[in-house]
Amino acid sequence: MTKTSFFHFTILLCFFSLSGFSQQIPGRLLKRPWEAAWITFPGSGLKAYEVYHFRKKLNLSAVPDEFPVYVSADSRYKLFVNGRMVGLGPARNDLGHWNYERYDLKTHLETGENVIAAIVWNQGQWNGYSQHSHRTAFILESDVAELRTGKDWKVYRNNAYSPVIFQRNDPRLFWQYYVAGALDSLEASAYPWNWEQPTFNDSGWVTPAVIGRGYPDGPVNDGWWTLVPRPVDTLEREQRRFAAVARVSGLIPPEAWPAKPSAITIPPGSKVSLLLDNKVLATGYPRLLVSRGKGANVKISYAETLLETPQGKPGKWRKGHRDSIEGKKLYGVYDVFRPDGGHQRSFIPLWFRVFRFVQLDIETAGEPLEIEDFDFESTMYPFKNEASFRSNNPEHEKIFNASLLTARLAAQETYIDPYYEQMQYIGDTRIQALHAYFHFKDDRLTMNAIRQFDQSRSPAGLTMSRYPSDLPQYTPLYALCWALMVNDYRMHRQDTAFAAQYAEGIEGVLNWFEKQVSEGGMIGNLPYLDFLDTFYDKDAILARSASKSLTPYNLFYVYTIMQLDDYMRRYFKPDVYAHYKNLAARIKSRVKESCFDQERGLFSDTPDKKVFSQHANIMAVLTNCLPKADNRQLLEKITKDTSLLPVSLYFKFFLFEAFKHAGEGDQLIEQLGDWQTMLANGMHTFSEWADNPRSECHAWSIYPAYFFLNTIAGIQPGAAGFNTIRIHPHLGGLQRVEAAVPHPAGLISVKYLRSSGGWDVSIEVPAGPKAILEWNGKILVLKPGVNNIDLPINSHKQ
Known part of the structure; x- marks a missing residue:
């Protein structure tokens, strides 16, 4: 057995022991x-x-x-x-x-x-x-x-270790918010x-x-x-090799570095740079195995993608197509290893790294450095995907798979954004959890997140925006997202006792918001780090307004109470339940009176009616501020009126929800441009925002996969605990859709095939829960097992 193969054998033993x-x-x-x-x-x-x-x-x-x-x-x-x-x-x-x-x-x-x-x-x-x-x-x-x-x-x-420190807003990372911790500098001689x-x-x-x-x-x-x-379960770990060598300098010829090195020798007094491309983003532990090379310095840098920096524009950068490396450099966090001349010295960082591209910058001293191997051990939460989605549009399956990879990489011991922060934020995590309910049977990571956010609640009742977090941070609307996340769990899983135990915490959150209601009957300017959407500039909007009340914030509170209606009815005291229902109705009424512009047919962001956003009008749809028939007209204005402040990728989730809520789920297929652009730019994961994003793997953007299953294929919980399976598809102009979703009782699968006479439909549901098909306002009860149904064409809207 060779030295390298022995190392891989050891790793496999570790993998099986961890899995056990x-x-x-x-x-x-x-x-x-x-x-x-x-x-x-x-x-x-x-x-x-x-x-x-x-x-x-x-x-x-x-x-x-x-x-x-x-x-x-x-x-x-x-x-x-x-x-x-x-x-x-x-x-x-x-x-x-x-x-x-x-x-x-x-x-x-x-x-x-x-x-x-x-x-x-x-x-x-x-x-x-x-x-x-x-x-x-x-x-x-x-x-x-x-x-x-x-x-x-x-x-x-x-004492061989010392920290490689990157501060938040570090200029080496173009002043991006980096708080994922120090990296490693290792002096092998010590x-x-x-x-x-x-x-x-x-x-x-x-x-x-x-x-x-x-x-x-x-x-x-x-x-x-x-x-x-x-x-939670232990992490899945698998030994892998980098996909390709992208660029080599300092070695003559460059081909001297094969895909799998075997004791490549770098001469004394050399400077060598090696850029490796894994082709897709990964999370894991790189391993560098070297011999000799006393006095050498090896810098190992990690980046999600390469950047080009336009001349004369300090601090500016462009990403372009992710596969393109010409004229681009790697800017990222890094480890440092200094060999001591010993035999088979192995450098593995203490904590996992995140990368598509890894660059080795090597400078040798008076002794040659032998590089025997460089590979990595990937690490992710061991989710087992059981969902699938395909249509006659092949891009849909690509979006589905990229969403899955993003979700996997952003799930470690907690839900995180892997590269810059590695923190579990409620807004992101709620979307990750919804994705998980439709893909995986293991709920422990989601349950752990719900518990941890509950642990973070302040004496005033507000959850932190992110947790665990050694630095407290409060983002009020995220506390409402936590309440919604508890109710999501209740709807999709049969463990009602788990969801019920957070009633007191949810009431505390709702009570905190009630205290923010001003004499004018609306929630005023919220304290702390107030966040609605990535590029929603609350301060600039309020600076133009005499009122300090924002329509989307007020309606988000109303929306939360509406979504929690059945939860509150079951787990709140009757008078408390009635109180919050009445409060939501009063706030909604006040918003309609103060913020609806009759001439434009839109809701403004403040009573001054100077600023109009997609956000305010999306929340108006979701809270039924207008009659149901007018919601569809309002959605058309939301998507076509270019004067409105636009949503970014995070809040577009609520736009998708609004389409579904208004019975316009068919239109979701036309709203995938951001994800198609990301794929066209060579991305295999989805990012924090669509245009030149900071983070290449940000799980708040994975929701198209959820809506493919929940809305396009129409697989939804029709009652708490998913005790009723509701099949209500929105197929739009598609010709074929096939999907599968794991349910606590078994797999749900659907197939829709458009023919000249209508739709050939096959639906398989497990025994136990009640199952119904809703089509054109009519309900058909499904039997356990396979149901083959012929349905009329173009008649599946609400």
């Missing part, structure tokens, strides 16, 4: 203080940049049938047994809900001496904003008393190579300092971390 993660937690760990202690390096500081290694030898006379351990760390750990990585974590959360993982080590243990080891790191003040922390520490609980963390473990401070191996000599390591016992949630907790079991 199980949450069988004994009751004693959930109710009583742990016997294991949190340990750290003596003199460790609070929230300091630190990298520590921990080791413990364990002698076994025989390997038991089961050997569970329970592991956590602040901030992150990688766990090894006899030199092989078996897990990493903990899944991100806050100090009041600090996650731990369970691993069964039996397949990694041997009779005789074993070594359990972990690397634990904390970026301190350079942590990403999503990373909570108290201080660097490690804990491992076990039924075997001698393995529990305490003073009989050993610890080592690794690294304790093979520290995780059983043969390593740890005699120079020291006894750890004991902080205190581990504590679960309960009445007695003397610790900083309240330990809770990991609520």
Whole structure:
């Protein structure tokens, strides 16, 4: 077995062990203080940049049938047994809900001496904003008393690491908002190579300092971390190779770098630059394997795409077609590795990276550098897609698949935007969750997000806009999105108890907004970081208005209450339910009186009627501010009146909702221009906004796939818990549509084929839930199994 193939074999073993993660937690760990202690390096500081290694030898006379351990760390750990990585974590959360993982080590243990080891790191003040922390520490609980963390473990401070720091609004990233944390600079000469191996000599390591016992949630907790079991699955990890070498300079000839290098030697005193193109965006851990090269410097840069910077325009950049590299450069975050001349030194960053393009800039000193391999291990949440969509327009399937890839990459231990922030925002997450209900059966990531946003609520009742977040941020309308997200779960999943438990939190959010209602009967200017849409300039609009009330904000509150009607009726007290229904009606009435411009037939954004936006009128449709017949006319003005302030990709979701709400779902097919443009520009994921976006993978733009299934194919929940399957297609000018959606009871599949005499329809539904087909205002009850139906042409609108 070659050295390279041995490495890949090891990774495969790691992959299977990670996939076998199980949450069988004994009751004693959930109710009583742990016997294991949190340990750290003596003199460790609070929230300091630190990298520590921990080791413990364990002698076994025989390997038991089961050997569970329970592991956590602040901030992150990688766990090894006899030199092989078996897990990493903990899944991100806050100090009041600090996650731990369970691993069964039996397949990694041997009779005789074993070594359990972990690397634990904390970026301190350079942590990403999503990373909570108290201080660097490690804990491992076990039924075997001698393995529990305490003073009989050993610890080592690794000074080989230092942070590569990118500030928010960093000029190296064209002043973009970057808060995903520091990257790694590793000095190989100071690294304790093979520290995780059983043969390593740890005699120079020291006894750890004991902080205190581990504590679960309960009445007695003397610790900083309240330990809770990991609520989500472990990540899917797969070893991959880069797709292509895009550009090489400094090597003669450039072909000296093959797609899979085999000990490529870079001579002393050389400067070499290598640009790799993975062809599609990826999230994962790059691995550089080198030998020799003492004194060399290797900079590894990561970018979603390449940029061209027009001359004479500092700070300006263009992306163009993503496959084109001519005249473009890589601008992105980077790691630094400095080899020490040793044999088979492997650099893998501590945290995952995000990239389509990766560039190695190598400068050698007095010794040649041998590069033996460079590949990466991808990482994503292990969602298993069961949905499909195809039509006679092949672009629809491309949009569907690009939405899926975007959703996968933006799902890690939480829902995130991968490159710049790695934070779980409510507005994005609600759209990701809706996509997930129609594609995957695993709801744990969505349920975890709902819980985490609930954890973030302030005493005043408002959720944070993003969570986990070590830096509080409140965006009021996102709190309403959280309430909608709870109701979405209730509609699509049968776990009504989970949704019901957030009634108090939702009431708190609604109450907070009620307190913002002014004497004029409308919600006034909202505090905090108030966000409606990417390019909606609230301050500029209000500067032109004597009133401080905005139509889309007021109607968003009304819309939320309308959507929550059945939820509130079931889980609120009757008088509270009636109160909010009446409040919504009063606010809507006030908006209609103050903001509808009779001459233009549009709603203005303020009572002054100086500014008109698509946003205000979309919300007017969704809240039935006009009679149903007028909604269709209003939608036509929304899409054709170029004087209106336009929505960007995020708020276009609500435009799509408005089309569906008004019975104009057929028109969604004509609203896909932004996504078609992204595909035409060589993108394989969808971005934050359509024109020259910052982020290339932003999951708030994946909703066309949801609407393909929910509205075009017409597969919808007709009652809470998806206990009624409602099939109500909007096929527009399409000739053929085929789709499938996983339901808790089984797969739903539909096929629509236009023929000269009408539509040939085949619908398969699982047994259990009631299923109906709605077509041209008529309802047909479907039987379990396959239903073959002939329907008249052009008559499927509401």
